[in-house]
Amino acid sequence: MNQRNVRNFCIIAHIDHGKSTLADRFIQRSKIVEERDFRDQLLDSMDIERERGITIKSQAVTLPVEFEDGLYLLNLVDTPGHVDFSYEVSRAISSCEGAVLLIDAAQGVEAQTLSNLYLAFDHDLHIIPVINKIDLPAADIDNCLHQINHDLGLDPDEAVLVSGKTGQGVEDLLRAIVEHIPAPAGEPEKPLQALVFDSHYDPYRGVIVHLRVFDGTLKPGDTIEMWSSGLQYEVEEIGRFKIALEKTGQLSAGDVGYLIAGIKTIRDVRVGDTVTRPDARCKTALPGFREVKPVVFSSIYPVDTNEYQGLVQAMDKLRLNDASLVFEKDNSAALGFGFRCGFLGMLHLEVIQERLEREFDLNLVLTAPSVEYEIELNDGTRLLVDSPMDYPDPGTIKLAMEPFIRASIITPDTYLGPMLSLCNDRRGIQKDMIYLDTSRVELVFEMPLAEVLFDFYDNLKSLSRGYASFDYELIDRRPVQLARLDILVNGKPVDALSMLVYRGNAERRARAACKQLRQEIPRHQFKVPIQGAIGGTVIARETIPALRKDVTAKCYGGDISRKRKLLEKQKEGKKRMKTVGNVELPQSAFLSVLKGS
Ligand code: GTP
Numbered sequence: 001m002n003q004r005n006v007r008n009f010c011i012i013a014h015i016d017h018g019k020s021t022l023a024d025r026f027i028q029r030s031k032i033v034e035e036r037d038f039r040d041q042l043l044d045s046m047d048i049e050r051e052r053g054i055t056i057k058s059q060a061v062t063l064p065v066e067f068e069d070g071l072y073l074l075n076l077v078d079t080p081g082h083v084d085f086s087y088e089v090s091r092a093i094s095s096c097e098g099a100v101l102l103i104d105a106a107q108g109v110e111a112q113t114l115s116n117l118y119l120a121f122d123h124d125l126h127i128i129p130v131i132n133k134i135d136l137p138a139a140d141i142d143n144c145l146h147q148i149n150h151d152l153g154l155d156p157d158e159a160v161l162v163s164g165k166t167g168q169g170v171e172d173l174l175r176a177i178v179e180h181i182p183a184p185a186g187e188p189e190k191p192l193q194a195l196v197f198d199s200h201y202d203p204y205r206g207v208i209v210h211l212r213v214f215d216g217t218l219k220p221g222d223t224i225e226m227w228s229s230g231l232q233y234e235v236e237e238i239g240r241f242k243i244a245l246e247k248t249g250q251l252s253a254g255d256v257g258y259l260i261a262g263i264k265t266i267r268d269v270r271v272g273d274t275v276t277r278p279d280a281r282c283k284t285a286l287p288g289f290r291e292v293k294p295v296v297f298s299s300i301y302p303v304d305t306n307e308y309q310g311l312v313q314a315m316d317k318l319r320l321n322d323a324s325l326v327f328e329k330d331n332s333a334a335l336g337f338g339f340r341c342g343f344l345g346m347l348h349l350e351v352i353q354e355r356l357e358r359e360f361d362l363n364l365v366l367t368a369p370s371v372e373y374e375i376e377l378n379d380g381t382r383l384l385v386d387s388p389m390d391y392p393d394p395g396t397i398k399l400a401m402e403p404f405i406r407a408s409i410i411t412p413d414t415y416l417g418p419m420l421s422l423c424n425d426r427r428g429i430q431k432d433m434i435y436l437d438t439s440r441v442e443l444v445f446e447m448p449l450a451e452v453l454f455d456f457y458d459n460l461k462s463l464s465r466g467y468a469s470f471d472y473e474l475i476d477r478r479p480v481q482l483a484r485l486d487i488l489v490n491g492k493p494v495d496a497l498s499m500l501v502y503r504g505n506a507e508r509r510a511r512a513a514c515k516q517l518r519q520e521i522p523r524h525q526f527k528v529p530i531q532g533a534i535g536g537t538v539i540a541r542e543t544i545p546a547l548r549k550d551v552t553a554k555c556y557g558g559d560i561s562r563k564r565k566l567l568e569k570q571k572e573g574k575k576r577m578k579t580v581g582n583v584e585l586p587q588s589a590f591l592s593v594l595k596g597s
Contacts, residue, residue, distance in 0.1 A: 001073050003254045004183045008212065010077045010092055012116035013102035014469060018132045021164035022102065023061070023078055029170065030063035030074075032242045060198070060210055060256055062240040065174055072178050075256035077197065077212075079116075084345030086115075086473070087292050091197045091272045093119050094288055095212035095256065098126040098181030100173070101152070105131050105139035109147045109436070110469035111410040117152055126181050129154045130173060135163040151436045184254030192216030192224070193282035194251075194275040199266050201320040207263035208245070210256075211275060215282060217252040218275075224261060227274035227285045233261035266323045292324050294342025295403065295474065296349055296369050296453060297386035299330045299496065300356070301338030303363040303578065303587050308337045314360035315339055318352060325352060332389075332496045334580050335365055340387060343369075346453060365578070365590040368499040371450045374401040374477055388498035391484045394535065401477035402502075403449040406431070409460065410442050411468035418463040419443060426451035427502070449474065450502065485510055487517070487593075488531040488538075492581040497593055506532075510540035513593055520589035523547035528583055 013019045027033055059078040064071055079092040093099065099120045103109060120127055129152065131144045145156040160176050162169030198210040218224070222235045237260040239247040251257045263269055272289035276282045302311050319325055325348075330340040343349040349369060356362050372386040376399045385391055407428070411419050413435075423430070423445045432444035452472065460468050483506050487497035497517075501509050510532025517530045523544055532540035578585045 001071075001255075003186075003188075003252075005070060005072045006075065006184055006254045007072060007098065007177055007181050008075045008077065008096040008184055008254070008256055009098040009100060009177055009181055010079050010096045011100045011102055012079060012089075012093070012113075012120060013132075014104070014107070014110040014112040014116075017102045017104040017107065017110075017113075018164045019078065019102055022100075022132060022162065022170070023076060025164055025167055025170045026063055026074070026076060026174070027061060027243070029174065030065050032061070032063065060241045062242055062246075062256065065178075067175070067178060074174070074177060077256065084343075084347045086119075087290070088198065088271060089116065090119055090123075090288060091195070093125065094123045094286070095195050095197045096123075096125060097184055098128065098177065100128050100130050100177065101154075102130050102132050103144050103148070105133045105141055105144055106136045108140070108144055108440075109151050109410070111408050111442075111471040112469060114151070114410070114442075115408065115471045127154060128173070128176050128180055129156070129159045131159055131161050132164055134161050134168065135166050147437065186213070186215045186253030188215075188217045188252040190215035190253070191280040191282045192218060192222075192275065192277045193286065194218065195286045196226075196269055196271055196273045196275060198271060199269040199323070201266055205260050207260075207266050207269055209259045209261070209263070209269050209275070210241075211251075211259055213251050213253055213255045213257075214286065215253050216277070216280075217250055218259065219250045223278055224259075224275050225278045225281070226269070227276060228270055228289060229268065229273075231268055232278055233263055235259060235261045266321065270323070292344065294324065294326055294344060295371060295449060296343045296345055297340065297372065298343070298349060298369045299332065299335075299338050299340050299367040299387065300327075300353070301330075301332060301335035301365045301367075301496065303365055305336040307362055310360060310362055311338070311356070311364075314356050314362060315341075317360075318355060322352075324348070330387075330389075332367075334494045334496045334585075335578060338365075342386070346457075363587065365496065365587055367496050367590070368593050369453050370500050371403050371448075371453065373480070373482060373500065375399070375482075376401075385500070388484050388486075388500050389495060391500060394483070397482075400480050400482040402480040402482070404446055404475050404478050405449050405452065405472040406475050407445045407447055407452065407470065407472040408442060409445070409468055409470050410436070410440060411464050413439050413441050415464040415468060416441055416443075419460070419468060422456075422459055422463060423447060426456060427504075446475065448478075448480065448502070483534045485513075485539075486533050487513055488529075488533060489517070489521070489585065490528050490581055490583045491531075492583075493533075494580050494585070496590060499593070503534075506534055507539050514540045514542040516592040517585075517589050518542040518544055520586055520592050522584065522586070524583060 011019045061076050063074040065074055077092045079089045129148045148154050148159055149156045160173045162173050193215040194211045194213040196209055196211050200208050202208055218238055220235050225232045238251050239245050240257045274285040302308050324344050327339040327341040330338050370386050372384055375383045375385050377396050378398045426447055428445035428447035430445055434442045436442055460470055481503040483503045485499050485501050485506050486493045514530045514532050527546050528544040530542045531538045
């Protein structure tokens with residue numbers, strides 16, 4: 001294919017603005033999938049992605065599209081739509097020359113639209129503003145055009161109006177992509193320089209690297225080298241993404257495709273790395289590469305200790321396809337063996353939890369998520385601590401530092417008051433307040449990452465009736481008064497319920513946790529006190545009164561089948577119970593603490 005007839009683009013959009021639906025229309029138009037095989041959201045390949053309607057992994061597809069002046073190959077690099085995965089988004093963006101910026105006609109510009117737009121600007125992409133979902137009765141096209149001009153600084157005359165749902169305007173958009181997005185530069189004769197923008201693991205083929213070639217040509221049989229690790233491989237196969245993988249003889253400057261080279265683990269292939277050849281190295285690596293580091297930590301245990309082996313296997317399987325999931329063995333007195341895991345954010349954590357439970361049929365308990373604190377001891381030692389179990393003796397601590405984020409919230413000004421108090425309550429420091437137009441405001445806050453882990457996003461959405469949007473980036477670490485909050489059930493500390501908290505929040509968190517546990521833990525034949533404590537000091541307390549165990553007592557006589565049902569239910573509940581000392585804790589007790597009490 002002539003380089004002049006290639007276009008590389010991505011679709012950037014806020015969550016739910018219709019990216020996957022639009023991609024489906026493109027795929028239909030290019031006819032790479034038989035109409036009878038077509039199902040919605042082809043690019044969202046995980047069940048969870050389809051169910052939750054969010055893209056978790058980057059995907060790419062090559063769309064051959066015939067126009068009057070010939071055949072074009074449009075490479076669409078689909079990007080994850082969530083802030084947890086913004087590094088992947090940045091790599092996907094840098095493999096393109098242009099971007100389709102999707103705006104929901106009824107919602108207008110939202111926080112992530114802006115942050116993604118800035119990313120696209122940073123990479124000098126040509127941006128085509130697109131107003132999507134114009135079929136909606138609530139579509140406000142004039143308002144969107146105004147926002148495109150005023151908020152985004154783009155030319156509203158270039159805006160394309162489409163509906164991914166009905167297909168209206170899709171042809172115009174394809175034409176605009178070919179006309180306005182530049183063909184890739186780069187020279188096939190130069191030394192190989194290609195960008196890894198993603199990878200996945202295939203049980204039969206090994207690692208499949210997704211790449212964009214900037215310079216040079218790649219053929220089967222070539223020896224390649226990963227810039228960051230120096231690891232070398234012989235290329236077995238290369239090709240393009242046509243939903244299925246389609247082998248080709250070569251990939252050259254400007255192309256997007258895949259590479260298979262006997263790579264055993266995706267840990268050897270880093271997103272953002274440069275692929276070159278040891279015999280003809282490119283001069284420099286492509287910019288922007290960094291190691292992805294987890295920011296949220298939690299321990300995962302099986303409810304039934306017999307399921308530990310199952311969990312080991314499941315984690316190993318998930319790791320094959322998710323280089324950002326890190327974990328090590330963990331051991332809790334209350335819950336037995338498990339794993340301490342690091343995630344890119346709360347969504348990443350939830351996705352892993354759901355996959356373990358759904359695909360591997362495991363019953364799990366997760367501990368309260370934590371950020372990573374940097375702790376300096378009196379003797380000058382520095383530690384990174386993400387688990388309450390590793391928290392040093394408070395007497396030895398000189399200084400604790402917590403990760404801080406810069407948060408951007410875009411909200412209609414009607415909800416300005418609630419948004420400001422939400423951020424202030426979460427120890428936010430207001431940095432900026434910009435009126436984007438007469439009724440919408442962008443708030444910029446610096447705040448601790450730990451404060452947005454717990455129900456921040458849900459609160460933001462409910463306080464603004466769903467209208468406010470939120471995005472963040474990590475900036476630095478700042479001093480924090482830290483404490484380990486222990487939860488004692490019947491006088492015994494339950495290690496898996498401990499959490500690291502900001503001292504000023506400790507009472508509130510302790511009271512909330514005790515209250516929640518009081519509701520979740522069934523009555524026993526004796527009184528069960530639940531306490532929250534820091535060091536030896538109790539700061540919150542609830543008591544579960546004693547009760548007889550006969551749960552059928554409340555079904556006054558008669559109905560045998562109902563009695564049996566209740567007994568069976570109780571038996572089922574037992575299976576999901578953990579015994580701590582002589583108290584039975586249901587799985588839900590741990591989960592309630594995970595949800596932020
Ligand atoms: P992420 O992967 O999370 O970024 O979501 P997305 O942007 O891919 O959104 P998706 O395509 O999943 O669409 C979100 C919702 O909007 C779905 O319920 C779609 O059915 C709906 N939707 C998408 N396009 C249109 C459209 O043109 N018109 C209408 N009425 N609804 C649409």
